[in-house]
Structure formats: C-alpha cells, structure tokens
Amino acid sequence: MADRVYPSAKPNPQPSQALNGGGGAGGAPSFPPTKGQTYSATLPAYRPQPRKPPPPRRRSRRGCCCSCCLWLTLIIVALVFLAAIAAGVFYVIYRPRRPTFEVDGLRLSAFNVSGAGQLTSRLDLNVTARNPNAK
Known part of the structure; x- marks a missing residue:
C-alpha cells in the first residue's frame, strides 16, 4: 500500500520513454520529477531521533577543592x-x-x-592603683 506524496497531473510515461529522457512529441523532456517520484515513496520518511541525554558529569577534584575552600573561607568570615x-x-x-596608677611618695x-x-x-616607693570599673 504505497501512498503517493505528490500525484502527477500527467499519466506516467512508458518505461522506454523515461529511460530515453523524452516525454512527449518532438523529443522534448518532460517536467522534472517531483520529490515523491525522485525518492521512492516506499522509503520511510525521515524522522529525527530523540537526543540521548548526555552522560552524567563527574565532579572533578578541582571542583571539590574549590567548594571546600569557599566554605572554609565563609565559615572563617562568619566566625x-x-x-x-x-x-x-x-x-x-x-x-x-x-586602671590608673599614681606614685604618692618616693623616699631614699x-x-x-x-x-x-x-x-x-x-x-621606699608608695604607688596607688585605682580601678575605675565597677566590676
């Protein structure tokens, strides 16, 4: 059950005429064949295949080291x-x-x-120390 994609308005030429390149009277070539005639109608139509998902990327050691350094820096800044x-x-x-310190007396x-x-x-040295803090 072959469906024709583009039906032709003219009847199909005889096989001997198609091989010789002549289509009608006077040997003039017929119109160029349609896509459906050029590519066999029995071939399946092209349908793009769905893309395969890319393979999962593994984390490199550099990425782990960078993230570790980043987190360590953030923790230090937070502290x-x-x-x-x-x-x-x-x-x-x-x-x-x-506190304040005062020398009250110095005696030899x-x-x-x-x-x-x-x-x-x-x-003999007398030193007075005062702590102005209440606690």
Missing part, C-alpha cells in the same frame, strides 16, 4: 563577624576603662658607699 559582635556587646555592657631611706666601690641604697 570573625560573630567575634566582632561579641566584643561589641562586651564593651557596651561593661564599659571597660584602664638608705644610701651607703663602701671603700671597695660598692653602692648600697634603699628606696
């Missing part, structure tokens, strides 16, 4: 950020101030020079 926040909270709560209580070139001295 530094959290430490900065904690330091800020500590400063706001405690308001740390440096003993001073001795011996004949052998030896020097002996004694200093």
Whole structure:
C-alpha cells in the first residue's frame, strides 16, 4: 500500500520513454520529477531521533577543592563577624576603662658607699592603683 506524496497531473510515461529522457512529441523532456517520484515513496520518511541525554558529569577534584575552600573561607568570615559582635556587646555592657596608677611618695631611706666601690641604697616607693570599673 504505497501512498503517493505528490500525484502527477500527467499519466506516467512508458518505461522506454523515461529511460530515453523524452516525454512527449518532438523529443522534448518532460517536467522534472517531483520529490515523491525522485525518492521512492516506499522509503520511510525521515524522522529525527530523540537526543540521548548526555552522560552524567563527574565532579572533578578541582571542583571539590574549590567548594571546600569557599566554605572554609565563609565559615572563617562568619566566625570573625560573630567575634566582632561579641566584643561589641562586651564593651557596651561593661564599659571597660584602664586602671590608673599614681606614685604618692618616693623616699631614699638608705644610701651607703663602701671603700671597695660598692653602692648600697634603699628606696621606699608608695604607688596607688585605682580601678575605675565597677566590676
């Protein structure tokens, strides 16, 4: 059961005429054959095949290393950020101030020079330290 794709308006020429290239009176060639006549109608029509999915790509070691470095860097940045926040909270709560030191008195209580070139001295020093922090 062969279907003709493009039916011809003229009857098919005799096989001897088709081989000689002449179609009608006077030996003039007939019209060029249609696609359906050129390519046999019995051949199946071309239908594109569905594409095969590409094979799954394996992750390279470089990709794993890059992602590991990225995550490590992000974790370190996050820890530094959290430490900065904690330091800020500590400063706001405690308001740390440096202790102050004052020298109240300095006295030379003993001073001795011996004949052998030896020097002996004694200093009395009074230092007061104040912590302005409440805690």
